[in-house]
């Protein structure tokens with residue numbers, strides 16, 4: 001390993017994990033023993049700016065309001081209340097989330113994968129109710145909706161899990177990212193389409209208003225349900241509560257999946273929100289989970305949503321994202337695209353930005369910066385890196401320091417060495 005852990009405590013912890021953990025991730029060799037605001041701290045006295053935010057799940061590390069709400073519920077409320085009964089925290093949560101998103105109904109889950117699964121199950125059940133024996137849902141290429149089998153087995157992209165090939169789960173049709181390709185795939189079995197407003201894992205790859213509205217319009221014209229996965233893009237990161245709002249109210253999907261930042265980065269909380277017409281598909285017993293909507297999760301989510309509103313996180317992400325992108329422009333062979341504080345760095349002529357990211361985290365530059373390398377795009381011969389700092393904890397000073405002292409010098413030096 002060219003990049004080593006930064007100290008003995010980190011090394012020992014990594015060795016213990018490597019002895020006993022399944023090998024389904026390839027983490028960078030940095031151990032987090034504490035997190036606060038924009039920072040990750042290791043047990044050997046090092047700290048790094050967190051520019052991945054647990055794949056966009058963190059708005060600020062350890063927000064005291066979320067932590068307090070969770071502790072309060074634990075000390076004064078209840079532990080697990082299943083949906084076999086009612087709780088006041090659940091009432092608070094569904095009311096607040098419906099109000100903030102403008103949807104009529106909320107279905108609670110815990111992680112992202114389980115709620116995207118509910119979305120697909122809902123669409124397929126809708127097909128069955130209409131008498132379609134083999135209903136089909138249309139997804140677009142390079143999607144990432146979690147690692148459930150129905151999604152993983154149909155993934156077309158060349159990714160770490162590309163060995164998950166056939167047999168594909170039925171009911172999914174994957175087409176190119178265009179309204180024309182979707183139109184060509186629509187047939188009598190089609191029940192709906194499910195897209196990411198912007199594709200987080202694929203780049204990120206950002207939609208344009210024209211592309212998005214063409215897909216949205218097509219669903220409306222053909223009488224299909226249209227859903228957006230905003231698990232990564234929602235809750236302020238891209239400058240809006242939901243990223244589709246950039247395109248106006250006519251862009252509103254019939255349903256949206258949310259997760260990640262919903263639990264404030266402290267408790268896993270996800271939700272499917274939707275119109276009355278879509279959510280009517282769900283009847284007692286058709287979906288559910290033991291922990292979905294339990295009081296501690298609802299307390300965390302309410303505190304997180306109030307924080308997003310109070311601090312106007314969408315506006316902050318917009319302003320700081322523009323500032324960040326402006327500082328990144330002009331680096332040779334590097335192109336930037338972004339929505340708010342979800343940013344794609346495109347590095348020309350290399351197959352992977354992994355060493356660049358490792359150098360920023362574990363090399364000689366201060367402040368240390370943690371960002372994660374993304375895919376290689378062979379058509380463009382570029383490697384992607386994603387920058388997604390925690391919007392609630394960012395300041396212009398921190399961004400300027402990170403770009404000038406670490407990101408720009410590393411990108412310039414490493415790029416020269418590689419070519």
Ligand SMILES: Cc1ncc(COP(=O)(O)O)c(C=O)c1O
Pocket residue numbers: 055111112113114116144145146147196200201229230231232233259260
């Ligand atoms: C758009 C999108 N959908 C779904 C998921 C799955 O969420 P989870 O990892 O919480 O299952 C992710 C996770 O990265 C995501 O980015």
